[in-house]
Amino acid sequence: MIKNFLASLGFGAAQVDLVLDRENLTMGEPVTGKIVLKGGEVKQVMEGLRVHFCLASAYPSGGQRVDVNEVVAKITVFEEDVVIKPEELREYPFEFVCPRHLPVSSVNTRFFFQTDLEIKSGVDAEDRDIVDVYASGLQGHFLDGFARLGFKHHNEAYTGKEKDGFQIIHFRPTSWLSGEIETLGIKYQPAAVDHWISGTYELKGKEGRFHFSAEELATLEHAAETLRQFFQRKL
Incomplete structure (x- = not known):
């Protein structure tokens, strides 16, 4: 019971990790890798696994810095209930084609993959992977x-x-x-x-x-x- 309670708070809960084959992306080309799920100390129900490809930047306006945060693309791995057992390892293949016509990675502009694992009756797990994006x-x-x-x-x-x-x-x-x-x-x-x-x-x-x-x-x-x-x- 105590383990279940702690897992609901995020302690000893399932974990998620996006492992990319490379961290340099070229616009219009595929990016491959895998998503690794690791069960925690108790059995849990996953309600969804999604990856967001995001952009973070800024620009000056009126002497102030204006932050820019955009979701470039959303990738759904699964959205049905999935049970993961304690210490169980699961892998899901990941493939994504980097869109064309984006700003390039530079001094202020950064790109990253935000992986979100939705856990039923618990704290969601997440992972962030920073990548560089080059033009083509x-x-x-x-x-x-x-x-x-x-x-x-x-x-x-x-x-x-x-x-x-x-x-x-x-x-x-x-x-x-x-x-x-x-x-x-x-x-x-x-x-x-x-x-x-x-x-x-x-x-x-x-x-x-x-x-x-x-x-x-x-x-x-x-x-x-x-x-x-x-x-x-x-x-």
Whole structure:
């Protein structure tokens, strides 16, 4: 009886652990792993097992920091009652395709899987796994083009879907343009990336717009040269 009471409070209760095959995600590609359930000291009834793929970021507004928390995707493993015996081990395969057109992991933007095990008449068990998300396709060529030119993320923000989903990245040069500029800023909407990428930039106190076609960003090499020529003209 005492064990049952303690388990209802979360002591000696069942545990859940999401084990991923890799912690680096590429947009549009599958992520695999397994979910391990371990029974506690007493028999318990599980009412559901779900995994939420989440984003946490922030952006400045009016001199204050505004936090952004979004659930990108929900994965249901089971939602019927399942009995797990004391010390019993159960494994469930996990597979998930990372969505495209997300902001990338950066200074302020983080992604994680939140695994929630609902326990009947007890405290739910949970597990959190932080992952890095990288862009692919045109978005990947565009952002990696800056890295190819020697730019590194200095500051970054994501406004969230309620504010049109802009990712704002400020780069610092480490090779090309080093000594000529302190930072280069861009602002674009990942969700709007299709056959082109457009947005605004800030360079040497000047602001303007950019628009790059799929042809200009067809490869990483093309993207880097396109960016080099474009910003060279704006100096």
